[in-house]
Amino acid sequence: MNNPYQERLRKCSNLMKAAGLDALLLAKPANMFYFAGDGRLCAFLMIASDGKVGLGVPRTDVEDVKTLAHFDNITGFEDEVGMIHSIAHYFEHFGIKKGTVGLEYTFLTQSMMGMLTHPHAKPEGVTVKDCTHIMSELRMVKDDDEIKRIRVAAKVADEGMKAAIEAVKPGITESQVAAEAEYAMRNAGASEFWRTYVSSGPRTNIAHGLPTLRRLQKGDLVMIDIHPIVNGYSADICRTVCVGKPTKEQQAAYDLYLKAQQATISNAKAGVGMGDLEETLHGVLKEEEHEGHIFGPPIHGVGIEFEESPLPPGHAFFHGEKEPPPLVSNVVISVGNCGLYTGPWGVRVEDTIAIGAAGPEILTKYSRSLISG
């Protein structure tokens, strides 16, 4: 197998040339990790269109980065002023005096943007342009090693879900349920995790249910959404369970949502569009007159980040990206992210799947049952 990092740079170089970009100046850890095998805070990576790579990291981190990263050049800087000078250094070293540099408009704050384009960093003749779509296009289709890593992350997600659901009982707080999931994921091999969501009772009806000190009560639904990071890759799983016996209405809504999610997964194959999958999922819910209970797009990509390209068409548009192309093999998506919000409570089931030649491979496998015990 070719060195995957060389292959990524080669593809990137082609996309840069097509987009008229002479360099990329990246600061998002996930994008840096994709190209260099190391992504960290307060650092940057510059790629010239001929494929040369330069890294800038805090001075203290140089030796650590050398053991992890693939790169041609590395500089350590002292502080913000030093970072600006390192950027200037690479522009000079790569011979870029004019042209266009791509920046991550969906990541950079106004103030970070100001630093990266500071007159002491960027040559006056260089203009800037968003490069988010290039990173999305590259990262959307995984190579086999990436799929392997996501499979491992999915197993760790299953372990976390098991621990969380086994802890569900009256009196425990939402935060304590999250604690069980996180503890289990770290012990199963996660080095990190993205934000854990746990909501219960009436809070299962909110869009982003971060855990609180609310104590679970008998009859509550509990929604648990977790995302471990293992070897730099993530998985995304959500389950809803009941504390005790669900009502008929809860069970019916859950069964319907699960049916919609499973139908969507069955449809997820090469050639199908994200919009088609969204319609499949929403369609099953609408048939049962839940039109007013749907909120948010049900599908997104999973990889280095638990939520990444392909993004749902609506999201993509508003984040300055093109509508994603039809699915191809080795795209990894999460199906079921929207949820069914009835008002007093909501239900959601979400799984990470890989698009394969022989159909979808479901990576997160933890039991899909509303009954927790």
Next chain:
Amino acid sequence: MNNPYQERLRKCSNLMKAAGLDALLLAKPANMFYFAGDGRLCAFLMIASDGKVGLGVPRTDVEDVKTLAHFDNITGFEDEVGMIHSIAHYFEHFGIKKGTVGLEYTFLTQSMMGMLTHPHAKPEGVTVKDCTHIMSELRMVKDDDEIKRIRVAAKVADEGMKAAIEAVKPGITESQVAAEAEYAMRNAGASEFWRTYVSSGPRTNIAHGLPTLRRLQKGDLVMIDIHPIVNGYSADICRTVCVGKPTKEQQAAYDLYLKAQQATISNAKAGVGMGDLEETLHGVLKEEEHEGHIFGPPIHGVGIEFEESPLPPGHAFFHGEKEPPPLVSNVVISVGNCGLYTGPWGVRVEDTIAIGAAGPEILTKYSRSLISG
């Protein structure tokens, strides 16, 4: 006591008038929480200079927000288009057709900026300006209720540190040490926490040591930095311990760093500048010829966020803020964030303190010993 939210709005209104701002349009959860008692993802809060407040949240979240937030107006929206229309609605409702609106330049990405200033959101006659300095000025000095909450968070931080340090032994991974801290913090009453840092051995020399699967070895130093969120407020504590018996060099560097940190805390009182404190801390290290082993600014504010205003002068400048004014009573800071990086390993001790009339009150109290057992 006056309603603190009314008081905050009154002060904000004065600062807005002085800065020539007709409205603030906030999307950062921490800033929304400061004004409304609720801050969440994918939401916004608009404040008119006369003190009127409007909230926009996902449609699913309206009832939940009503139980938590202080506000005059609330609208639920369906998606990104709906959010844009809600913003337009408030501009109209507050009678703002021209003038200037303040946005969070240190928080908004380019694409979020594009959404908030979309031609269907913002009236054409309204221009935009950074409002970060207003939020910093307001949030820098805590009221007594905020100090109380930070005190509680500091106790939870101590609990987390105790659990982490008790778990330190050869063979355990950095991630497992983090797991112990996080688990203990959630069980002690944290609803959330900011990113946990755990580094060991040579990794204690890096600036932002996020946990990995590296296994602790006898003789390693281990650096643990944690930040629980309790009732919406944070604390910041860092300790370094040795797995087994430290070398003479490790002990000497640690003792010196602790001496520098304690001297700085003793100096932290009303009237003293952040720069003076930085000089105190660095001064003690430089006297022992560690000039080349210092990295990063040693002090920052703590509150709703574990790292907030007052920011170190260098950071502040590069993030578009003014140098912070001298300390006053009820400013809460964390002292000791820089660390001493010798090359093969580093040491750091950090505590959260409140500036009081009678001198500094040290809020995080967990034992400061390099010996873990």
